[in-house]
Amino acid sequence: MSAADTEVSRVSPRYGEGRTALLAAAVRVGAEQGLRNLTYRSVAREAGVAHGLVAHHFGSRDALLEAALRYSLDNSVPSMSTRPGSGDLEALFGGIVDMVGSLPHDLAFQYELILESRRRPELRRHVDSLYSAFEETLAAELEAGGLTSDPSFVHLIFAAVDGLVFQQLTIADPVRTSAALGHLRTLLTLAGHREE
Known part of the structure; x- marks a missing residue:
């Protein structure tokens, strides 16, 4: 298992916690990197999930x-x-x-x-x-x-x-x-x- 795999498995949300984990990740990204860097990809990377999951839950950047x-x-x-x-x-x-x-x-x-x-x-x-x-x-x-x-x-x-x-x-x-x-x-x- 690579270091990247370890990082993803460490932060990946458990079943049923996905939306909350994405919101917490969005808050961390906005706080640490600024709102201009708040993207589906940056939130997905922070949460340890595929970026399509962010789009699935929120539909738009403004909704996120x-x-x-x-x-x-x-x-x-x-x-x-x-x-x-x-x-x-x-x-x-x-x-x-x-x-x-x-x-x-x-x-x-x-x-x-x-x-x-x-x-x-x-x-x-x-x-x-x-x-x-x-x-x-x-x-x-x-x-x-x-x-x-x-x-x-x-x-x-x-x-x-x-x-x-x-x-x-x-x-x-x-x-x-x-x-x-x-x-x-x-x-x-x-x-x-x-x-x-």
């Missing part, structure tokens, strides 16, 4: 991109709170630091998509979908905690979190990120007292 984005959001958005819907401000952003450590490809893929949309305006709808997913989840958490869910307030808070995530992803300083998120929770608690 959209499904990969949804997959990465499904992985990352739940980290907004360790106790979703509880209104517990201490739980808000509690999973962010761990998420960056455990899902770096998902986050890098999302940032690659955001940056690529500057060059390719047709991707803007995906970016809007990305930000909406995070901001809608954050708005629900803030509202459950008795805070305003005014869109501009939510946007401000998410922009702070997004910047911290980006910095941790690139600089890798989880202690600093955790401390900053703690201060953000304190500010939200103070904002809640002002609204009462």
